[in-house]
Amino acid sequence: MGKRGSEEQGVLGSVAPMDEINSIRNKSVGLAKGSEKMEKRRLGKSDLWVAPLGFGGIPIQRVSQTDADGLLRLAVEKGINFIDTARGYTDSEEKIGVGLKGIRQEVILATKSMARNGVAMAEDVERSLRNFQTDWIDLYQLHNVRTDEEWAELTSPGGGLEALEKARDAGKIRYIGITGHLPETLSRFIKDYSFVSVQFPYNYIEQENRQELLAEITRQGLGTIIMKPLAGGALRQVGPALRFLLQKSFSVVIPGMDTIEQIEENSAQLSQTFTEQDAKVLELEKGELGQEFCRRCEYCLPCTEGINIPGLFLLEGYYNRYNLKQWSLDRYLGTAIKADACTECGVCETRCPYQLSIREKLKQVHALLS
Template sequence: MEYRKLGKTGLTISRMGFGGIPIQRIDAEGTRKLLHEMADKGINYIDTARGYTVSEEYLGYAMEGIRDKFVVATKSMARTKEAMAADIETSLRNLRTDHIELYQVHNPSMEQLDQVTGKDGALEALMEAREAGKIGHIGLTCHSVQVFERALELEWVETIMFPYNIVENQGEDLIRKCTEKNVGFIAMKPLAGGAIEDASLALRYICANKNVTVVIPGMAEAGELDENIQACEDEKSLTEEELKKIEDVKKQLGTDFCRRCNYCAPCTVGINIPSVFLFAGYLQRYNLADWAKDRYSTLAVKASACVGCGECEKRCPYHLPIREKLKKCAEDMGE
């Protein structure tokens, strides 16, 4: 397993980490078994979040006795100082630890980022927790190119997590800037939320980009672990056959895959179209129905509110059938 420095944090981590979303489908014992295998095979980076229901708790149980084998990252969608301070304490309890190596601001919008960095914002709690030794470093995750670009200008941001895969490469220039600024780059959604079926090809594609510090595929069983390790450890250049397969995947998904570029906005009736597709993907591809519907319920305007005006489709650079996809999301989500 290749190891790298996670940007300016100075933490030494495995090139392949562990994405903690799918373990919501298994149990604490299954998670424990998986983490012990990871430790044996040299994977030391774990990503989870306050929002991933039981993920932190399962991981805390699973790390009992082997906590020193891992660099742990979690994240919170809290935007105020009070809420973030409370979430940090909850994360520490859930993870059964007295410190967390990396704590991240979870997917803020541009407006929410202002709140995070303002008076009594979440950043104040993160700074205080770092001073107290409860967390080691501070990062940010996002789905928006605009937020990614802004985050690179914020001195306190030590790492950035952003979707990067065969069909979502809109952040490639900014990923390169992460290297230039010594900001650790964490590639999430390596399989595009499950849309890319060939996991080995997807991971080979990502690891071919030397500006990616770590990639975090979600895993729930040992078979996935072994396959993913093999792909990430393969240092051979992508073959002509693999490059052709990559182009085929782009063509296949490029006509029917939301890259969350947000060019479709503003919706006439206020639907947050990329978020609808993001949450629906957790249900459609990960089979995490309850969690997906819970996140979907936070949206002020649901997919069913679509009036079929088609303005979003005129602006979509990928010519997605957005109205049709919103109708499907409304059916799947029940509203």
């Protein structure tokens, strides 16, 4: 274990026993400055109590460490106590680890790994612990499980789940969860294994095909972690979109936040109610967007030709929906690898969890912006 991690738990090179961890955690809960400000919801059947607004760790990749420190401390001050990231989000875990120095025990830390076999999963757990500079991670999740093949590898002897169970038995992680973008497959996987929580996209414009998943979650009493509350930035009306989700009984909603203003704006929604006017505003957005829009999850990358696929779709969105026409045209002109570099190899489409016709859409982008 890293030296700085040992400052929190006291024993260099060892893992604190669970009762010691619990005792530290239980003591610290009362110390969290903002903890009285937000109600807490139980994450499934765990003993983790989370504020309904959490901190999504993707955008923190884009800011400096100094800015990340400030954002994390403000979030904790506001009462946000659930921080979620992933091994795959470049330096997000490291930034969070540095930013939470001295206040680690005030938050519930969650991360996830794309590893599917046991060796790679065990390595990822160790790497996450080092990055976070901590001796325990509260929730470790299987990241974006999509196919039956992946599930077979995860659940086989020596697979990823066995490695997570060993890590849990050793006190390195506390609970195991799953994340995914496809409700149909997620509902099947959670029937086969006893997870504590499920993380999936849900927002005003993406509610379809989730009945079975939600029914299974309810049947098992699983925790619910809601990603993409703004549909990957497609929803412009942040207040109504968040109020819509916060009035529901999900455990925690995790918008990504990389500015002080976003933290202020998002946390302000907790004291407001979802109104009929909010519903009207969101219905308008829903009508504008349809279903074929990019959520900027970046799973399609890397493109074999180096095209920044979500970046180009974003420019299209700025042109069509944000009334930034000239700005979008100028940006596209200055883009080194344009949409017409696509050779139509199709690799990106096999990775897109939303089954977007990326090749076709890139042609449209080029016609619009060139």
